[in-house]
Amino acid sequence: MKHHNRGDRRGRKGFVATLAILGVLLTAGLASQSPAEPAYAANYPSWQDVLNARSSESAKSAEIKRLQGLIAQLESTVVAAEAEAMAKGDEFIAAQQAYDEAAFKLGTLREQVAVATAAAEESLLKAGQLAARLQRSGTNDLTATLLFTESDDLLSQLGRATKVNEQSSGVFNKAKQDENAAQALSETAAVQEAALAELATIAEQAMIEAQKASDAATAALAEQAANQTRLQAQLVSLQENRLATEAEFQVGDRIRVEAARAAAAAAAAAAAEAAKNNGGSGNAGGGAPSSSGWVRPSGGGISSHYGWRVPPTSGASTLHGGVDLAPGCNSPIYAASSGTVVFAGLSGGYGNYIKINHPDGSQTAYAHIVNGGILVHNGQQVSAGQQIARVGTTGTSTGCHLHFEVRVGGATQDPVPFLRARGVAI
Missing domain, CATH: 1.10.287 (Helix Hairpins)
Structure with missing residues (x-):
């Protein structure tokens, strides 16, 4: 049985993994460019700056110090943004839990x-x-x-x-x-x-603040992914007196990108196999929407039901405001109905989290998504059965599963009878 509350965290590990994925996406674009000098941000040194710094020991020493400072600044910015995102996410979950229990x-x-x-x-x-x-x-x-x-x-x-x-x-x-x-x-x-x-x-308001903090953390990660590898390569070239060039850096980067792509392809194949196996059990998610326009959000059986319970990580009775489905790590997660994404990002004990508003006034939420597994963004329109994420175990979680919630009028509903009334078995 899988549980979540506001206790344990896996945020740092999640950010590191997300950084690697962002690095693949950003450096892939870099590798496809021509060897011409790229237009780096004004506060980052170009490869020409590094070559010029070899003109004297004092210039080289100053450039080394500058590079070390930039690398440290990127890291500290990510750490601070991560901490803020986790704190705001926990505040959001606490506020939502207080509302849910009061509504119940x-x-x-x-x-x-x-x-x-x-x-x-x-x-x-x-x-x-x-x-x-x-x-x-x-x-x-x-x-x-x-x-x-x-x-x-x-x-x-x-x-x-x-x-x-x-x-x-x-x-x-x-x-x-x-x-x-x-x-x-x-x-x-x-x-x-x-x-x-x-x-x-x-x-x-807590959800709005959590989304802002999550976006800021994502931006910090993207900034780090776009620049840290190059800065480190420039630093090594000065420290070891190697006459490295932009072209040589791009060759090495292409190798890293291809390796990352191969790893991503292997993960996708594993997810597809998991989805195929779940499909054979009759509990597959997605597919064609029912006549009411709803689908099962993922495969797998229910590992924890809706209602009051005592999670092993807290020891106090709390409202488990959804159902946990366990289709296996990296399995696809689908939008249960068409709507607008109103939250997509890190959210405290929920880990990576998506929330969707639907035209009938209801909302659905999807928690513990694998790092790098959020496939939509805040404000995006999605259709019923569209894959929006992959199953993971981020946040306060004891194993890969999807925590799925349904809200009507802001209050949680048991997803099982809610979907059953709309022609969807769960």
Whole structure:
């Protein structure tokens, strides 16, 4: 069974892996260029700058110091951006968890309000019916009845009057008690409604901040991937007095790119094989959407269901706001329905995470995506069954799986009956 909460992290490892992937993409573009001197950023030295620095020991020493400083700056920027992304991601998950649990409890309270209101209405109806009977029978003027009753029947009439009074008092008292109980629950629900709205605002803002921090971390990684290998090569050429050139650097870079591509192809083949095996089990994800426009988000069986549980990493009961599907590492993850990506990036204990808004007002979310496995970006339009990611175990996770969530009106829903109602088995 797979679990996640806000405890353990795999962020640094994830950023390093993402850096390698970004390096492949960026240096692939570099390797395809002509050997002409590229237009580096103004604060980065060109290969001509490195060659010029050989003119004197002082110039070479200054250039070495400059290169070392730039490499260190790239690293420190990535570390700081990573830490900020993890912190903001954890804040987002904490805010979302607080909202989810409050929404769940409010849902229970609403059910109690409905039951109490129905009981109050029933009691009020009985009280009204009793009052009508008393009115018709004249029992409401018991004093006058007793004054004009023969003495032989007085004790009998008194006994009946006492019972009538006890019965009517009981009915009326119960109606009042039920009304008060329903009113008290309704007032409590109103307070919790207001609190939930505030939690929703906090969670929404936390998600925006987490996306900004994730984007900043991705940008820092891209900057490092685009420049660090070249800077290190330039540094080595000066330290070892090697007359390296841009052309020689590109040759070596092509070799690295090809090796990375081969590794990526092997991973893709493994993912395809995993998907094929899952397809044979009848639990494959993706495929043609149902008539309602929904699909299964991935293959694999359910390893953890929706509901309250005690994760082994926390020891405290929390709401597991989705289902965990275990199709195997690197297996494809599909958009459960068409919509707009509103979050794509690192998100604390969720690891690499995607959230999609759908036209019907619902949302779906996909967590623990493998490093480098997010295939869409924030703001992108996706279609039902489109591959958006690959299964991983990033964030707080004990093994490769997809944590899949469904939200309606902002509150989590059990994905199993939700998808079943839309013609999708999960």
